[in-house]
Amino acid sequence: MADALKKTPLHALHQELGARMVPFAGYEMPVQFALGVMKEHLHTRTAAGLFDVSHMGQVILRGDSYEAVALAVESLVPVDVAGLGLGRQRYGFFTAPDGGLLDDLMLANRGDHLFMVVNAACKAADIANMTANLPGVTVSEVTDRALLALQGPAAGEVLEGFAPATATMRFMDVITTDLLGVPCWISRSGYTGEDGFEISVPAEKAEVLARALLDDERVESIGLGARDSLRLEAGLCLYGHDIDTTTSPVEAGLNWAIQKVRRTGGARAGGFPGADRILAELAEGPSRLRVGLLPEGRAPMREGTPLFAAAEGGEGLGTVTSGAFGPTLGAPMSMGYVPRALAAPGTELSGEVRGKRLPARVAALPFVPANFKR
């Protein structure tokens, strides 16, 4: 028998707000609220959206010092963890010995510890991986805090009203400050391409905080449906779809997240699982690449859509890994993998939808420009 779905600390509030709940990564989560996916998406891009992301794993790593923990983590993550400044956050990923991706994550230098946010579906495996492979590091999942995301161009002004200290935060800064008298861990980051924050709040205070944020007329509750279309417009990968154990970070176009110090010739080059393949792909280029695709016409090319070089004949090139209609873009959009020779923006390809090959053009990512507070 399947395990019962877990509930986040905001479950009752979601139900009260008329959310449609769905199973997601073992949790019962709101896929949409009364506004519906399209309006929730547009509201986030024009004002502010509040997302419950409490299903994600919050993990604290402690050791002799931040640096000691960071150097240990670098044996599993090919990014510059040790060089991350105090109170700064960075994107990264766990790699496998064959160079595939085990999960993607955010990590932050919190002074006396390292704070990590990992995907819900991967958190048990991530914690097991770290517990087994990081000697001298204590790995603990934070289970008594909710995680909220406040995203959108109005997010800064809204949160400033609760905590003046957030006003001077730049993109990827992390601080601890009180919201409604409760100490919260706040990062200026998110998964929408907009300015915004992720707020780790004690579970028993999460609903009070969410209600207070929603009392601001600029803020609406947003479900997982709009979270997906927002991140896709922003060109961001969804683990388990656009990246997984079969994709390397270089194929996925995540080279920017592998800093020079971890590359060939860097002071701490390699030393992570799959380094041989990943460093070789960085030097020579991968055989295939994740690209953005703009279908002509209005038919979305969804996940699994086979891609071809021509309108007729030929072998399949790869498949779409995410596809949807972009409410802000006003058109369908997809991401998928194609051979490197066909990855240049403007390349004309075909995607097979319901047995018909329809034209699609390779497009630069993001589909909608990011709006971060640098």
Add this chain to the structure above:
Amino acid sequence: MKYTEEHEWLRPEDDVIVVGITEHAAEQLGDIVFVELPEVGTEVTKDDEVVVIESVKAASDILAPIDGEIVEVNEALVDNPGMVNDDPTGDAWFFKIKPSDASQMDDYMSEEEYNDLIS
């Protein structure tokens, strides 16, 4: 007006049947972003897939409720699929079909029966 278990409404208009989807169906599907209509003149058989609609969530088909010929389609939906959410039982009809056997309409539900089905 008659209703199908596939959540279509069927409205006789002179000698043709106008077909659309119910408010309940539109709400369940979510925001409609794409509509593909059949060609006028197509001869269809009951349960043929004649229309493709895609919402923000997924693709679905609309089936021909009866045998007949597609005599008119609502081209406005192609450029403005959101009409299906705004006015599913009015302006956002999908196609008009000329029945070859009008008695097939007798199989379908009344409004009251349909409301029982979805309640």
